Amino acid sequence: GGCRQAGQAGKPVIGASMLSLQSEFIVKVKDAMEAEASDRQIRLIVNDAQRAAVTQVQQVESFIAQGVDAIILNPCEMEASSPAVQKARAAGIPIINVNSETTAEPDGFVGSRDEESAEIALQHIASLLRGKGNLVIMHGYMGQAAQLKRAAATKTLLADFPEITILAEQTAEWDRAKAMSLMENWIQSYGNRIDAVFAQNDEMGMGALQALEQAGLKDKVIVVSIDAIDDALRAVKDGRLDATVYQDADAQGRQAVQMALDFIQKRDSVEERSVYIPFRLVTRGNVEEFLK
Amino acid sequence: MELLRAENISKSFAGVRVLDKVHMKVDGGRVHALIGENGAGKSTFMNILMGMYPADEGTVFVRGRPVHFAGARDAMQYGLSMIHQELLVFPELTVAENIFMGRQPLSRFGWIDTRTLQRKARELMEQLGVDIPVAKKMKELTIGSMQMVEIVKAVSNQASVFIMDEPTSAITQKEAEILFRIIALLKGQGKAIIYISHKMDELFRLADEVTVLRDGKYIGTRSRAGLEMGELISMIVGRDLDKLYQKQKTFPGPVLLEARNLCSEGVRNVSLEVRRGEVLGIAGLMGAGRTSLAHALAGMEKITSGEIRLNGQTVSINSPRAAKNKGIGLVTEDRKQWGLIPDASVKQNIVLRSLKKHSRGILLDQRREKAVADREMERFRIRAASRNQAVGSLSGGNQQKVVLSGMQLTEPELIILDEPTRGIDIGAKQEIYQYIASLTTRGKAVILISSELPELLALSDRILVMREGRVKAEMERDKASQELIMQHAMAE
Amino acid sequence: MNMNEPLPLVSKLAKRNYLRKYGMLTAFLLICLVLSLLTPGFFSIQNTTIILRQVSINGILAIGVTFVIISGGIDLSLGSVVAFTGVVAALFAHPGEYPLIIALGMAILAGLAIGGVNGLAVTRGKVAPFIVTLGMMTIARGLALLASDGRPVTGLSDSFNYIGGGSVLGVPIPVLIFGAIILLSSFILNKTRLGRYLYAVGGNEKAAYASGIRVNSVKVLSYMICSGLAAIAGIVLASRITTGQPNAGLAYELDAIAAVVIGGTSLSGGIGSIGGTVLGVLLIGVINNGLDLLNVSSYYQQIIKGAIIIAAALIDRKK
Amino acid sequence: MNMNEPLPLVSKLAKRNYLRKYGMLTAFLLICLVLSLLTPGFFSIQNTTIILRQVSINGILAIGVTFVIISGGIDLSLGSVVAFTGVVAALFAHPGEYPLIIALGMAILAGLAIGGVNGLAVTRGKVAPFIVTLGMMTIARGLALLASDGRPVTGLSDSFNYIGGGSVLGVPIPVLIFGAIILLSSFILNKTRLGRYLYAVGGNEKAAYASGIRVNSVKVLSYMICSGLAAIAGIVLASRITTGQPNAGLAYELDAIAAVVIGGTSLSGGIGSIGGTVLGVLLIGVINNGLDLLNVSSYYQQIIKGAIIIAAALIDRKK
């Protein structure tokens, strides 16, 4: 129940459980949420689930016990984070998913379809390759929602391009240093045969890029990745990285808080219950828009 | 009746043969002594009988039937029980648990009945005349008490052959008598005992037969009747030996160290002085506080009150390092805990304490270390495969020699020797006695703690007797006797 | 530095002895006190239930690894075993396929098998436990990914999900399981020969061997107990998140070992108790919960958490 | 003394001794052989250079932790120290702000300070090294996140980036640094008194103390050397990925400790060598590289990697 332990000065209280505050993108979402919360005089409690769904479930349980007014969930996993959603709903506390989905349906959703990002990236690769060539793929940490969705979308999309061959795919665990080593090893075994690299996030994309540059192969190989972190945007601007996919952290964070406040104020009469913020391809042509 | 026979047992470690076709036969109702120099292979031989190591070749027979032990467990099932030379205890467990490890009494429901365990342990202790609280943790006991627990543990096994590897090296006369009584009891029950010791008087008192090993080879077996000390010693060392104790006349010089009302853990209000050129003996029963006193003087234990003067000047000795720098050297009684780095080589252990002296600035001087180690190994007759052998794999007596040689390389003025001849063979003992004599003639001062009264009487110029952490008596050498010492050492 | 064991010099030592024995308990109570002063919600039945449920998985793992550590080993494969056994359980827990007992049984069998392999590699293979279980950490993770084809195994039966989500008389089932394991394992360690043999083997392996103890069997058993309990933790976790997640349990071994060590069990073996481990588990749980309740920012949270763990150990310092 | 003479069993023992001494080397060469048969590109100067560059960071860390482990301790904070010092270096490495030496100096100072704190908590505080460095693992990670505000620190100067990316006469600079550290640390361990004292303290702390060695100072130094080297690894990593990453170095400590243990250094202290550690580092590096070259699917890669590590240790088994 709603026995408002947590809200002391009558300010509404929102509890947020974030996927990982060691991920640059999630930190941006969090920053936007905090900015919005302070604009709107809301107390925001941010917990870091450190990529563990069970921690996330526990944090939501704690929020329920503390009697927060609304919960924002940035899910670690589709299914595994679902109990958190169910518990919040059972306790009658509005819960909004930000950035990605869970199997259990929350009260509200602000974010994007992760599959879309991979589709956009691969479309771009395919068009740069003119539908023909050899591709290597760097996966995120195996089994995590983002890795799975981006991998699934890759598979469906590539079905349309029978002349694009996957030379190799492997995990670099979202990590730049690991991606660099992996790329070096691939260069060693495939040499000039690699035409393009798709990395499931920018960190890995940057790692692949650096390895290619060191091997003097960057001119021959296309590199595209996802997230549009600052480093990647700059690389796109400098013409090093071919493209990245932008996801609007600021809009996601701000709108999630707005929606939570809506639920607190209007309860069941909230109309706009799902906000999709589309991904956008960033290339040298439009990168200036995204660089602050 | 023959209970145990071993034939043609050989064993090598890392390519070095330490047992070469040795044999032995043990009969029920007899004590069979096994003797030999340090490193002769006695412990290795017994460990093979006990299934602790596999033999490279040879056969063991129990009651005439050949057996093959895959481990100590098998040997125990065939009725063997052993007191190991090194303490094999569980420091964190209680005395009672140590005794009954592997055969704890179970309740009707199959779980351990702690109360019965303790009661049985207490009964056993009483029966054997040992006085150690059974609920105490093993690590809280002194080495001597631990040794007694090990004895109790071994003899409480329902065995027919008892192997005792230097059971008296860590205990005083008083406890040794308890063991001797137990041995007589076992003998009376028709059990066989294999007894290893370097103490000749014990051998003559206990043994019915004696088997001698030298350099891993079987030398011979003699029965008690007609056995002569001289012959035995030349069998052991392969040559004749001079008289064991040869105390030269000493001329004590000025006072080197003076302690006033010293208090520390286990030491209460002790005052003493040692002169240059003098050997001060300290006697006492187990737990009398002799080791604690040695530790206090050598900076190993904090001094809570009292004063120490060196050469007439008050000094503070708050660490072994300070003691070393002030010219005090200690040979610890507990070499395993305080004396040796077991995995390091003989060479490294010998030079460790005096490393600074034997190096060039912060750099090691390996050539010099080798030379020093070779010289010391020669001088103390340390028997090792090479100077690079890990010291932990040396025989017990040889380890003791390494400790001694390491200490004296720091060239101390005051040498504290806590049970220095523990586990040392008769030849080496003589060398240590000569070494002590050479120290005093060079004007050094020696404090000698020993539970072997003949040794203490023969070597000391003066003897202090301790009890309960205090000095209870002081006597000049010519006035001292075993009886008088024991009288002061025991409670009134 | 005074390395000798002190004599009972009553006055000064009484205090020191108290701290020696109850140092970690004192530290724990202190932390609880501070937290209940700082956060109104901390000291309540509801929050206590939450904390207990939160710690139960780490608690089960920590108890398992206590067995291994007491016997002188270590187990780094725990986290991966949690993932693998969770996936195995989930694969057999789709509604209407097999009875619940099959899912549980298969997971526990998988755990026991892994423990057996660890134990044999350590005893027969004579490989250092650190290497064996580090290798197994990678292997079991690979097996989890392979068995699940890298995807979470979802759509589990309600009866399975009830294990992690349900309560009996207000007590969450994971807490009940944790409690039962505490009782059982204290009993094994203190009252059975196996328990005492574990201490003996960890305290002095050679002496244990000389006492006729089957050292190898005891060690193998300790690894099997540990992995078997990890399988139970895997089941609880999978049912709590209603998924067999191949990437679950990352670095769980570290939290479990930390709890054991904080609880006074020595990594060199032969010393330790279930009570200590439980205290260590609670300490970590309370810190995590309290810092979340206080809404300490995540970066400071890490710094404070690390500092509190060291500080608690300082109060508890031995020797 | 006839004990020195070789004996009839020579042939068999020679073999056993050979394996005892060179077991891990044999295992390593075997793996290299298999890999060069399976993959054409494996056995080439180019690939050797790649492997060496890839292992150099883990190598530097492993050498550092070898010091700590030989002296009887452990350091779990390595990975976080890599991240923290990398961030510190990056903060001072923006072009045109400070000279390069400041960036390097600050990072190394930060590393040494952390090592000092670890060492003091272990010696003066008498807290178990496992707990101290586990706490520090969390603290340093928090510091890294705090210092960088949770974001990668980018836009570093070319001279800084040259450390990780540049080469001298075809040899990558990280490899040169690794090589220099190998030489220097072998020298310290084998040729100086400090080295001897490290072994003594790890072999038997009490005996070392009784021998008049400043046990505490030796231990503190070992932690400082370890964290200092971790700072160098942090610099190399940051400059290799041209970013100060607060979340870099996750679980690096495990890889480093694994390499040390595979290399024959005993976790109970007193035994070990830099040569062994380097072999362990290369073994892990070659496996990682080879499996990538063979394009083994990532599930199997993990299983195979774990199995090879255990198998190599089996060949090397001691006793």
Ligand SMILES: Nc1ncnc2c1ncn2[C@@H]1O[C@H](COP(=O)(O)OP(=O)(O)OP(=O)(O)O)[C@@H](O)[C@H]1O
């Ligand atoms: N594990 C081992 N590794 C290598 N050498 C060993 C090992 N154990 C014993 N040795 C060697 O075997 C020889 C015999 O040792 P053993 O302990 O049997 O002698 P001992 O007769 O019992 O001597 P002491 O009277 O000193 O106890 C010694 O040279 C010793 O160095």
Ligand SMILES: Nc1ncnc2c1ncn2[C@@H]1O[C@H](COP(=O)(O)OP(=O)(O)OP(=O)(O)O)[C@@H](O)[C@H]1O
């Ligand atoms: N670590 C310890 N813990 C508890 N008591 C101790 C400890 N060390 C020594 N003592 C006690 O201090 C007293 C003196 O012991 P100490 O070892 O100095 O006697 P000792 O005369 O040398 O006897 P021993 O012949 O056994 O060496 C004894 O009562 C002993 O029980």
Ligand SMILES: [Mg+2]
């Ligand atoms: Mg012997």
Ligand SMILES: [Mg+2]
């Ligand atoms: Mg004594």
